[in-house]
Amino acid sequence: MARAASTTRGMKRDVLRLLVVLSGCAASALATAPARANFLDGNDLYEHCQTRSASALNYILGVHDAQQAVAGLGKQEKLVCPWGRVSAGHVIGVVCKYLEKNPSQRNLSGASIVLKALGDAFPCKPPVLSAPASP
Numbered sequence: 702m703a704r705a706a707s708t709t710r711g712m713k714r715d716v717l718r719l720l721v722v723l724s725g726c727a728a729s730a731l732a733t734a735p736a737r738a739n740f741l742d743g744n745d746l747y748e749h750c751q752t753r754s755a756s757a758l759n760y761i762l763g764v765h766d767a768q769q770a771v772a773g774l775g776k777q778e779k780l781v782c783p784w785g786r787v788s789a790g791h792v793i794g795v796v797c798k799y800l801e802k803n804p805s806q807r808n809l810s811g812a813s814i815v816l817k818a819l820g821d822a823f824p825c826k827p828p829v830l831s832a833p834a835s836p
Contacts, residue, residue: 743800743807743814750797761796762789764815780816782825795822 741749741760749757765781772779783792799818800807806814 741811743809743811746796746811746814747800747804747807750793750800758789758793760811761793761815764812765792765819768816779825781819781823783819783823787823792819795819 741757746757746760748754749760768777768780771777796815796818799821800814806817
């Protein structure tokens with residue numbers, strides 16, 4: 702029993718050491734990084750679209766999935782409604798094409814651009830069609 706308690710204390714001490722080291726690394730990284738409100742803006746995202754960077758492509762899918770999850774919990778209005786099965790490649794293509802066609806929007810946060818592009822491509826409310834003119 703004493704050996705188990707000793708092992709548990711040793712593991713706790715090792716975890717504490719690891720947390721101290723990791724927090725020091727994080728503090729060092731934050732001190733050298735410029736202050737920004739967003740991880741990526743539209744310019745970053747556009748650059749990553751051009752190079753097909755996996756991190757930015759995963760970012761696009763992460764924003765999409767996060768919005769779907771939050772809306773599914775009833776915490777936010779659903780902004781993106783892809784009807785049927787939509788591939789990850791299609792979602793990424795929609796955002797990258799939006800960035801290409803809207804350079805003036807690239808100064809916005811990456812997340813807001815992703816939601817705008819996907820909301821335009823996959824609206825939750827059907828477009829209002831005008832009634833045909835009466836003869």
